[in-house]
Amino acid sequence: MIGGFLLAKMLEKYEVEHVFGVPGGQTLALYWGILESPKIDHLMFRCERCAGYAAMAYSMIKYKPGVCDATVGPGATHLVPSVAEAWGASIPLIAITSDNPTWTANKWASQSCDQISMLKPFVKASFNIIDPSKIMPHVNEAFKIATSGRPGPVHLNIPMDILMGETGIKEEEISVNPKYSTYPSARPTPSHDHILKAAKLILKSKKPVILAGGGVIISQAWDEVIQLSELLTIPVVTTITGKGSIPEDHPLSVGVGGATLKECANKFLEEADLAIIVGCKTGQYATLNWTLPPKTAKIIHIDIDPNEIGRNFPTEVPLIGDAKATLQQLIKIIKNIANKDHLLTASQRRAEIKKVVEKWRKEAEKIMSSDETPISVPRIIKELRSILPRNAVFICDGSMASFYGAIYYTIQSKGRYFIAPRGMAGIGVGFPLTLGAKIASPNKLVVGMGGDGGFAYSIHELETSRRLKIPTIYIVLNNGSFGWIKMAQLNYFGKTISTDFTELNYAEIAEAFKCKGYRVEKPSELKETIKEAIKAATENECTSIVDVKTQVKAASEVLVKL
Numbered sequence: 189m190i191g192g193f194l195l196a197k198m199l200e201k202y203e204v205e206h207v208f209g210v211p212g213g214q215t216l217a218l219y220w221g222i223l224e225s226p227k228i229d230h231l232m233f234r235c236e237r238c239a240g241y242a243a244m245a246y247s248m249i250k251y252k253p254g255v256c257d258a259t260v261g262p263g264a265t266h267l268v269p270s271v272a273e274a275w276g277a278s279i280p281l282i283a284i285t286s287d288n289p290t291w292t293a294n295k296w297a298s299q300s301c302d303q304i305s306m307l308k309p310f311v312k313a314s315f316n317i318i319d320p321s322k323i324m325p326h327v328n329e330a331f332k333i334a335t336s337g338r339p340g341p342v343h344l345n346i347p348m349d350i351l352m353g354e355t356g357i358k359e360e361e362i363s364v365n366p367k368y369s370t371y372p373s374a375r376p377t378p379s380h381d382h383i384l385k386a387a388k389l390i391l392k393s394k395k396p397v398i399l400a401g402g403g404v405i406i407s408q409a410w411d412e413v414i415q416l417s418e419l420l421t422i423p424v425v426t427t428i429t430g431k432g433s434i435p436e437d438h439p440l441s442v443g444v445g446g447a448t449l450k451e452c453a454n455k456f457l458e459e460a461d462l463a464i465i466v467g468c469k470t471g472q473y474a475t476l477n478w479t480l481p482p483k484t485a486k487i488i489h490i491d492i493d494p495n496e497i498g499r500n501f502p503t504e505v506p507l508i509g510d511a512k513a514t515l516q517q518l519i520k521i522i523k524n525i526a527n528k529d530h531l532l533t534a535s536q537r538r539a540e541i542k543k544v545v546e547k548w549r550k551e552a553e554k555i556m557s558s559d560e561t562p563i564s565v566p567r568i569i570k571e572l573r574s575i576l577p578r579n580a581v582f583i584c585d586g587s588m589a590s591f592y593g594a595i596y597y598t599i600q601s602k603g604r605y606f607i608a609p610r611g612m613a614g615i616g617v618g619f620p621l622t623l624g625a626k627i628a629s630p631n632k633l634v635v636g637m638g639g640d641g642g643f644a645y646s647i648h649e650l651e652t653s654r655r656l657k658i659p660t661i662y663i664v665l666n667n668g669s670f671g672w673i674k675m676a677q678l679n680y681f682g683k684t685i686s687t688d689f690t691e692l693n694y695a696e697i698a699e700a701f702k703c704k705g706y707r708v709e710k711p712s713e714l715k716e717t718i719k720e721a722i723k724a725a726t727e728n729e730c731t732s733i734v735d736v737k738t739q740v741k742a743a744s745e746v747l748v749k750l
Contacts, residue, residue: 192217212259240270276611403467585638616645
């Protein structure tokens, strides 16, 4: 069996359904192996960056490592942004790059570059496979590393002659560990003594709060977050990536805190005497420039990565372990040691939470009901929420789209129903994420939203949507500019430079790609247009683009300060 066939067979045995990428001369043997596989499809995207983002979204929805490929040189360089996003967001990718034949090393072969060093800062591990017999052990190690501990991308660099070379392995000799075909592949827990100490501290606190980060979603620990919250009537604040840790219409959910400046969330962080931080890196936006929780609050930090605990906040009780398994043990111990007074429903606390959240919702409703033109983004989100089913997947591009979505879009189900690129927080990610999410969840409605600046990065993937028959809806926030930058420049300088675009009609561009296009300039047209776009996407098996003329306006005042 040659290397490319062995690699394809191993992917098959790891239950890989799709490989996302762009073909090249050096990957011929891998593609040959995929072509001969009855269980794997290769999904060709129009650039490696977008293929990587789509593979990442697929991984986020399916809880399986995403697999993407790129050819030598330019292909590998284009893959870097998506691998970096997956690294920052703790999402497992198997990033496969081909390379020139080993015998051409250091001879300035066409397109050669140091691909290992280029991707090294953004992967958990890199394997430069220069012996066909090493493909099997290195692929097995790659899946183990990608799905264990804090998940993340792993790089396999395989020269052309290795993919073409004889491995000395027969198909019946192929061995994989199915445990590493999904994640989390292991669920370690802290010691009993540490969990007991955390339980006692929680029961002593007067105003505890749970801060649920993206690690809750990665660990699928939403049931445990809800159970702990309900057990002791603890309000739950989430980060942007933690949306879905608790349904946001739950009486103990207070929304996304930190840099969103969502008052009903930040109030409970500000007043907390104890913060139970779960699966959160305590980064800049989640903690509002590291000011929340306040210095007066004690910290219990649950995270599978010991490097994150205590990085930014002094931690009273570090709990190094998987979020789901650790919370299960914590809840069990609390039930065993708590007295009846602790476990009684705290009606006063619930009433306080309800009052604060309802006050914010009334103020938000005024903003979301705006009839002004150009159209406000909160109004778009209001119409979306009124149309979309509870299990719809909503995806936002970077920049202000992520903040608007985090603040105003209410997740009504527990789990991964909201995706925003917060690993590197770049723009141009939203549309390929939307395509990847739909490939992973063909029976769910998947809707994406992003600015025109970001959409231009990935507009070529409309052809991919048409060719692969991917029925999604993508809303382009058309303000004719890099809106966040324009708003910041106006705030600081009173004038702008290099922020404005030629006026474009993205609905017409979509039609040119043989997709469906709609343009909206009045708020009253939004609901029916979005409904029509959803219907058309399904009937025509392609993306419906809804081009909405929008304002240049900050989702949050803090955006110009960070």
